[in-house]
Amino acid sequence: MNLAVNNQGLLLAFSLVLITMFIAYKEKLEINKDLIISVLRAIVQLFLVGYLLKYVFKVNNFIVTLALVLIIIFNASYNAMKRSQGMEHSLRTSFLAIFISTGVTLSVLIGVGTIKMIPSQLIPITGMIASNAMVAIGICYKNLNLAFRDQRQQIQERLALGADLKDTSLPILRETIKIGVQPTIDSAKTVGIVSLPGMMSGLIFAGVDPVHAIKYQIMVTFMLLSTTSIASFIACYLSYTSFFNERKQLR
Structure with a gap:
């Protein structure tokens, strides 16, 4: 069984984050800045780790x-x-x-x-x-x-x-x-x-x-x-x- 997540799917999944931000804004939780930073950091860190692991797995040292x-x-x-x-x-x-x-x-x-x-x-x-x-x-x-x-x-x-x-x-x-x-x-x-x-x-x-x-x-x-x-x-x-x-x- 092959699983694939395309870019369109990721964009649609981002709507879940928007729901969280809407709730935070409505309830005046003042966490939207932290949410945005955490999401951006997660994306960058995961992509970097993904490419790093791809290299490490290939080298197998x-x-x-x-x-x-x-x-x-x-x-x-x-x-x-x-x-x-x-x-x-x-x-x-x-x-x-x-x-x-x-x-x-x-x-x-x-x-x-x-x-x-x-x-x-x-x-x-x-x-x-x-x-x-x-x-x-x-x-x-x-x-x-x-x-x-x-x-x-x-x-x-x-x-x-x-x-x-x-x-x-x-x-x-x-x-x-x-x-x-x-x-x-x-x-x-x-x-x-x-x-x-x-x-x-x-x-x-x-x-x-x-x-x-x-x-x-x-x-x-x-x-x-x-x-x-x-x-x-x-x-x-x-x-x-x-x-x-x-x-x-x-x-």
């Missing part, structure tokens, strides 16, 4: 593929860092969390033969993994900032009673990791019943047997659960000390 994987991980780390609200070493923390969680997940998938070390498989899977890790880490950063601010009194009381930094922060860390992983868990609960995710839908569109498409989607669910949990764990445990000064006082 391991070094080039690895370089692109690292670029994906760095960009995800940089965007996660933006959610940290000024936390110390947040770019380094984000990079380590995404690099390790992505590396562990990819190693398992490659090791069991689910995916191959070829750019057409490695790069899209890396993008899926890194983007979900990025979102989870961003959620963790937001919750850490809120929790350390809202629970300031309780934290100071624990410190006054002689608790070390880890024991003082442990309730916040556990709750934050849970919050970071929860969207992926909720998505896993409804997959196949409420939603037909991208990989599964794409394979079905391409004419793949739905049963085989389901197996791929189960694999994706497993890998996203793994990635978000590892990334949230690493990001939280590398970040909590930044809320204290060198004298172990809450900043």
